[in-house]
Amino acid sequence: MRRVIIAGNWKMYKTPTESINFVKELVEKEKKYDNRDVLICPPFTSLYPVSEILRNSSIKLGAQNVFFEDVGPYTGEISPFMLKDIGVEYVICGHSERRNIFGETDEIINKKVKRVVETGMKAILCVGEKLEQRENGETFKVVENQIKKSLEKIDNIENVVIAYEPVWAIGTGKTALPEQAEEVHIFIRELISKIYNKDIAENLIIIYGGSVKPENIDQLMKEKDIDGVLVGGACLQIDSFLRIIDYRG
Ligand code: 13P
Numbered sequence: 001m002r003r004v005i006i007a008g009n010w011k012m013y014k015t016p017t018e019s020i021n022f023v024k025e026l027v028e029k030e031k032k033y034d035n036r037d038v039l040i041c042p043p044f045t046s047l048y049p050v051s052e053i054l055r056n057s058s059i060k061l062g063a064q065n066v067f068f069e070d071v072g073p074y075t076g077e078i079s080p081f082m083l084k085d086i087g088v089e090y091v092i093c094g095h096s097e098r099r100n101i102f103g104e105t106d107e108i109i110n111k112k113v114k115r116v117v118e119t120g121m122k123a124i125l126c127v128g129e130k131l132e133q134r135e136n137g138e139t140f141k142v143v144e145n146q147i148k149k150s151l152e153k154i155d156n157i158e159n160v161v162i163a164y165e166p167v168w169a170i171g172t173g174k175t176a177l178p179e180q181a182e183e184v185h186i187f188i189r190e191l192i193s194k195i196y197n198k199d200i201a202e203n204l205i206i207i208y209g210g211s212v213k214p215e216n217i218d219q220l221m222k223e224k225d226i227d228g229v230l231v232g233g234a235c236l237q238i239d240s241f242l243r244i245i246d247y248r249g
Contacts, residue, residue, distance in 0.1 A: 001035075002203060002204075002205050002227045003035065003036065003037055003205065003227075004035055004036035004037065004221075004227055004228045004249075005036070005037050005039060005161060005205055005207055005227065005228035005229075006036055006037070006038050006039070006228055006229055006231070006244060006245050006247075007038075007039040007040070007041060007062060007090070007124065007163075007207065007228065007229070007230045007231065008039070008040045008041060008231050008235030008236075008241055009041045009062075009064060009092060009095070009209070009230055009231065009232050009235065010040065010041060010042045010043060010046075010064075010235065010236065011043075011064070011097070011232060012043055013043075013236055014042060014043065014046060014236070015045075015046075016045050016046045016049050019042050019043075019046035019049065019050050020046075020049050020050070020053065022238065023040070023042075023050050023053045023054065023059075024053055025238055026040075026059065026238055026241070026242075027053060027054070027057045027059065029238065029242060030057070030058075030059060030242065030245065031245075031246065032058055033245075036228070036245070037058075037060055037228075038058070038059045038060065038245050039059070039060040039061070039062045039089075039090055040059060040060075040061065040062065040235070041061075041062035041063060041064050041090070041092055042061075043064065044063065044064075044065075044078055047061065047063060047083070047086055047088060048086050051086045051087040051088070054087070055087070060089045060090065061086075061087055061088050061089060061090075062088060062089065062090035062091060062092060062124070063078075063083050063088045063090070063091045063092065064091075064092050064095065065078075065091070065092065065093075065095075065098060066078060066079065066080050066083060066091045066093070066112055066115070066116060067079055067080075067112070068080075068108070068111035068112045068114070068115045069115075070115075080115045080116055080118075080119035080121065081119060083119075083121065084119050084120060084121055088121060089121055089122060090121060090122045090123075090124055090161070091112075091116045091121055091122070091123055091124065092124045092126060092163075092230075093109050093112045093113045093116060093123045093124065093125050093126070093150075094106075094109035094112070094113075094125055094126045094127070094146075094150060095126045095165070096126060096128055096165060096167045096170060097170075100167070106145070106146055106149035106150050107149065109125070109149075109150045110149060110150050110151070110152050110153075110154070113125055113150055113151065113154060113160060114153070114154055116159075117154065117156045117159040117160065118156075121159070122159045122160065122161060123159065123160050123161070124160075124161045124162075124163050124207075124230065125147075125150055125151070125160055125161070125162050125163065126163045126165050126209070126230075127142075127143050127146040127147055127150070127162065127163070127164060127165070127188075128142075128143065128146075128164055128165040128166045128167050128169075128170075128209075128210070129142040129143060129166055129167065129168075130142075130167045130168065131167065131168035134166065134168060139166075139184060140184070140187050143164070143184060143187065143188065143191075144187075144191055147162070147188065147191060147192075147195075148191075148195070151195070157192070157196055157200055157204070158200070158203065160204075161204075161205045161206070161207060162188055162192075162204065162205075162206045162207070163206075163207045163208070163209050163230045164181060164184050164185060164188060164206060164207070164208055164209070165208070165209035165210050165230060166180075166181075166184075166210050168210075169209075169210025169211050170209070170210050170211070170232065171211070171232060171233060172210075172211060173211050174210075174211055175210060175211040175212065175213070175216050175220075176208070176210055178216075178219045178220050178222065178223050178226070179223070181208045181220065181223065181226060182223040182224070182225055182226060185206045185208070185223070185225035185226055186225050188204075188206055189201045189202075189204060189206065189225060192204050205227045205228065206225060206226070206227050207226070207227055207228040207229055207230050208220055208226050208228075208229050208230070209229060209230030209231065209232070211232075211233075212229045212230075212231045212232075212234060212244065213234045213240065213244075214234065214240050214243035214244060217229065217243070217244045217247040218247055218248050218249065221247045221248075221249030222249050229244065231244055
């Protein structure tokens with residue numbers, strides 16, 4: 001049975017002070033579930049103070065990005081070891097905002113995923129097509145290409161979570177229909193089965209991201225191959241994030 005992951009990607013929102021206040025309230029109000037993991041991914045500057053608050057809670061800590069070297073003259077970068085040291089368990093790799101605004105390629109993302117899993121953390125590999133690509137019928141081809149390149153020479157795939165985040169659904173309020181997302185999730189599982197094997201594919205956690213809200217979470221989670229969600233905007237308010245965590249699937 002695959003565990004459910006409900007992850008909040010804060011993107012570039014909340015100062016350390018705002019983060020501390022938010023997480024204190026979240027920890028107080030969050031219910032415990034046996035079958036789901038809750039994860040928050042604050043900005044780098046908030047990770048350490050938030051990790052201290054999460055120490056006695058079941059909520060896990062994730063980072064939004066990482067560099068693929070361990071130490072060295074890389075001004076402005078953060079290494080996997082630094083994240084691991086403060087209790088980060090998951091790292092988002094290849095978010096479409098990193099790909100499209102900061103020019104991250106599949107080759108760079110591959111190196112990041114590799115170092116994250118080698119360092120003993122889990123990588124959340126983001127893939128997804130742009131609107132034009134969907135309209136041209138290229139969704140599967142784009143996703144296949146991103147997955148094949150980003151997972152090249154990565155054996156410990158059990159430490160990888162795949163997040164299907166169609167770019168046209170991110171921050172637009174336009175969620176993929178549950179069946180549209182499910183179709184791509186099934187495609188990803190079949191692809192992983194071909195690249196690795198059926199067992200690995202069956203155990204792979206595949207989550208959906210793109211305008212997930214309290215209004216659509218229950219429908220999305222009813223789909224068999226949607227194992228959780230990566231939430232942007234709706235994870236920034238306690239009540240909406242709590243409602244998403246408390247989905248009825
Ligand atoms: P929104 O939920 O704001 O659409 O963002 C999704 C996302 O990019 C999560 O990583």
